[in-house]
Amino acid sequence: MNVLSRLKPLLSSSVITLVLLANVNTPAFAETTELQGNKVQYSITESQDVPNDKITMTFNHVAEGVTPQEVANEINLQMQSAIKALKAYPEVIVQTSQYNINPVYKKQIISHWRGQQSLVLTLENKPGLVNVFTKIQPYLAYQSMQFSVSDDLQRQILAELTDKAIVSFRKQAKRIAQGFEAPSFKILATNINMPNFAPTRAMYARSDMAMMSSEMAAPAVSAGQSKLIVTISGTVLLPY
Numbered sequence: 462m463n464v465l466s467r468l469k470p471l472l473s474s475s476v477i478t479l480v481l482l483a484n485v486n487t488p489a490f491a492e493t494t495e496l497q498g499n500k501v502q503y504s505i506t507e508s509q510d511v512p513n514d515k516i517t518m519t520f521n522h523v524a525e526g527v528t529p530q531e532v533a534n535e536i537n538l539q540m541q542s543a544i545k546a547l548k549a550y551p552e553v554i555v556q557t558s559q560y561n562i563n564p565v566y567k568k569q570i571i572s573h574w575r576g577q578q579s580l581v582l583t584l585e586n587k588p589g590l591v592n593v594f595t596k597i598q599p600y601l602a603y604q605s606m607q608f609s610v611s612d613d614l615q616r617q618i619l620a621e622l623t624d625k626a627i628v629s630f631r632k633q634a635k636r637i638a639q640g641f642e643a644p645s646f647k648i649l650a651t652n653i654n655m656p657n658f659a660p661t662r663a664m665y666a667r668s669d670m671a672m673m674s675s676e677m678a679a680p681a682v683s684a685g686q687s688k689l690i691v692t693i694s695g696t697v698l699l700p701y
Contacts, residue, residue: 504694513608513684520601543600554583622691643699651695
């Protein structure tokens with residue numbers, strides 16, 4: 462028996478196998494294997510009020526002078542003094558921003574120069590730490606204050622809410638299947654949404670804050686809470 466004769470059975474088997482595989486992937490076969498049943502879409506939302514544990518305070522200093530160098534010098538001295546006063550609070554994150562000096566015109570002629578720079582402080586909402594407010598008052602004017610949830614606490618709470626939402630989503634799928642008297646259910650698709658939340662803002666009149674002296678105590682503020690939300694929406698199949 463030659464080599465070709467020996468390979469004929471193998472070749473025949475290979476051809477048959479390829480044909481069968483080709484038949485498996487035909488549209489007619491795909492249609493018969495498609496899951497049949499009623500598709501139900503719904504969503505589950507879990508939320509939690511979380512104490513705001515982060516404070517962001519913004520201060521600035523505005524200066525005017527005959528020359529831009531005079532304005533810059535005053536701003537720089539006040540900022541340096543404020544930052545130096547904050548060295549007693551290493552846990553406070555300090556960031557300068559919005560530094561600009563512009564001419565002020567009167568009858569199309571430069572009468573003087575005006576400039577300003579902002580200082581943004583980020584700190585944890587701990588008892589007594591807001592007293593840093595009084596350290597800044599001699600040098601800078603208050604602008605705004607915001608309360609929010611820190612990144613670490615936000616990640617922790619959102620993870621817990623996600624776990625809770627997943628359990629609730631599956632329970633609701635089971636409840637829907639029982640309500641429609643379906644023998645079972647199959648989750649086809651889901652989408653997990655974690656919307657952003659707006660930080661709580663505490664506002665004070667700028668004129669009132671400007672009148673506060675360095676001897677005055679820090680204002681009484683309440684950080685409040687932020688609502689964290691996790692929503693799971695999806696589709697379940699109730700087989701016939």
